Amino acid sequence: MMRHARHRVCQRSLADFTAGASFSISVHWEMEWAESTREQVYARSMILVPMLDNMFHMQLPLVEKIVRPVIVYLVLVLLLRIFGKRELAQLNPFDLVVLLSLSNTVQNAIIGDDNSVTGGVVGALSLLAINWFVVRLLFRSPRLNRALEGKATVLIRDGHIDGKALEREALTREELAEVLHKQGFEHIHDVHRCELEPNGTFYIEARDPSVADKRHEELLAKIEALAQQVNALRGTGTA
Numbered sequence: 001m002m003r004h005a006r007h008r009v010c011q012r013s014l015a016d017f018t019a020g021a022s023f024s025i026s027v028h029w030e031m032e033w034a035e036s037t038r039e040q041v042y043a044r045s046m047i048l049v050p051m052l053d054n055m056f057h058m059q060l061p062l063v064e065k066i067v068r069p070v071i072v073y074l075v076l077v078l079l080l081r082i083f084g085k086r087e088l089a090q091l092n093p094f095d096l097v098v099l100l101s102l103s104n105t106v107q108n109a110i111i112g113d114d115n116s117v118t119g120g121v122v123g124a125l126s127l128l129a130i131n132w133f134v135v136r137l138l139f140r141s142p143r144l145n146r147a148l149e150g151k152a153t154v155l156i157r158d159g160h161i162d163g164k165a166l167e168r169e170a171l172t173r174e175e176l177a178e179v180l181h182k183q184g185f186e187h188i189h190d191v192h193r194c195e196l197e198p199n200g201t202f203y204i205e206a207r208d209p210s211v212a213d214k215r216h217e218e219l220l221a222k223i224e225a226l227a228q229q230v231n232a233l234r235g236t237g238t239a
Helices: 002-056 062-082 093-111 117-140 142-149 163-168 173-182 211-238
Strands: 153-157 191-196 202-206
Touching: 002 117, 062 093, 062 117, 062 142, 093 117, 117 142, 153 163, 173 191, 173 202
Parallel strands: none
Antiparallel strands: 153 191, 191 202
16 A cells, blocks of 8 residues: 555656646747747847838928929929920920930939938929919919910911911921821911910811811701701691
C-alpha cells in the first residue's frame, strides 16, 4: 500500500511538473511572438510615417501655393489676348508646339519646389477657383468680356479676302484655303463670310445654298405638294 501511495504521489508530481513546464514554455513563446509582432508593427510604422509625410507635407507656405497658380493663370490669359487668336486655332504644327511647350514652361512656376499631394490639390483648387471667379465676372460685365476676349476678325466678305485682316492675324492664304477645304468649300468665292472667332474657331457662311441644303428644300417642297394633294382628295371624297 505504501509503495502504491508513493508511486501515485510521484506520478502526480511528475504530471504537475510537466504541466508547469508546458505552461512556462507556452507563456514564453507567446511573449516572444508578441514582442516580434510589436517589432514588425514598429518597423512598418517607421516606413509608413516618412512616406505619408513626404506625400502630404507641403514644402511651401499655403499662401504661396494659392498665389502661384492665380498669377500664372492671369498672365496666360493676358498673353493669349495680346498675341492673338492664331495660337488657339492651331493652324500648323508650330502653334501646337507652342501650346505644349507653354504648358511645360509654366508648370514649375505653378508648383514651385513642392511635389506633395496636398500642394497639388491646393494648386488645382486655386486654378478652378480663379477660373470660376473670372467666368462669373465676365458674365456680369459684357464690356470687360469684350475687352478680354476681343472681337471676331472678318477674313472674307462676299467672296473677297481681306488682306489687312490676314496680315493682322498672321494668316497666309494657304492656311485660310486649308480651313475652307476642311469645311467643304473648294473656292474662296463660294464663301459669303468667314470670321476668326476670339476662341480660335472659324465661322464660315456659304455664299449660295449648298447641295445638301438644296436637296433638303426640294424634299420639303415635294412633301408639301403631296400634303396638298392628299387634302384635295379628302375634300373631294367628303363632297
